[in-house]
Amino acid sequence: MPEEIVLIQPLPVERDETGCWTHPAWPSTDDELIPYAWFTDRGLEVRERNFEDDAPDELQAAWFASGIADCTAWAPTRPAGDGWFIFSIHDTEDGPVCVWVRYVPSLQREVDAVAVGKEFCGACGDGCGSCQVAEESALVTP
Numbered sequence: 001m002p003e004e005i006v007l008i009q010p011l012p013v014e015r016d017e018t019g020c021w022t023h024p025a026w027p028s029t030d031d032e033l034i035p036y037a038w039f040t041d042r043g044l045e046v047r048e049r050n051f052e053d054d055a056p057d058e059l060q061a062a063w064f065a066s067g068i069a070d071c072t073a074w075a076p077t078r079p080a081g082d083g084w085f086i087f088s089i090h091d092t093e094d095g096p097v098c099v100w101v102r103y104v105p106s107l108q109r110e111v112d113a114v115a116v117g118k119e120f121c122g123a124c125g126d127g128c129g130s131c132q133v134a135e136e137s138a139l140v141t142p
Contacts, residue, residue, distance in 0.1 A: 008042055008101070010085035019072035019096070022088040034099055044101040046087075047079040051096035063095065071096040 008025050015021045027038050039046045052060060055074045069091055076098035078084050083102035090097060
């Protein structure tokens, strides 16, 4: 039986004592890689912000000099555009990362088309008459 695709909702970010937080819908993986295909399958665009490139210099210096895993003072920069929400702030071998996601209407329409058993040509970017996504999916507005 195929995995049911659930609409991911933004949640309040409640960081732990080290400044980390991960959305409960994050898929289980055996490694720390970001599962980009998993996000795309749910109509989500992903942007990653690295602590090393995004945090102020003094915060980076404190992090790397002390070796203490605490990024609570880091406020990751939101990517340009509307609709972004934090999906995870977690530590990696290269330091903390923040994973931002947002819904992309064309990706969501493709997900919804497949969910109702229709083809999705993608030529118009919003779905097409042959997949009739707008009429058949409550998740998408035309």
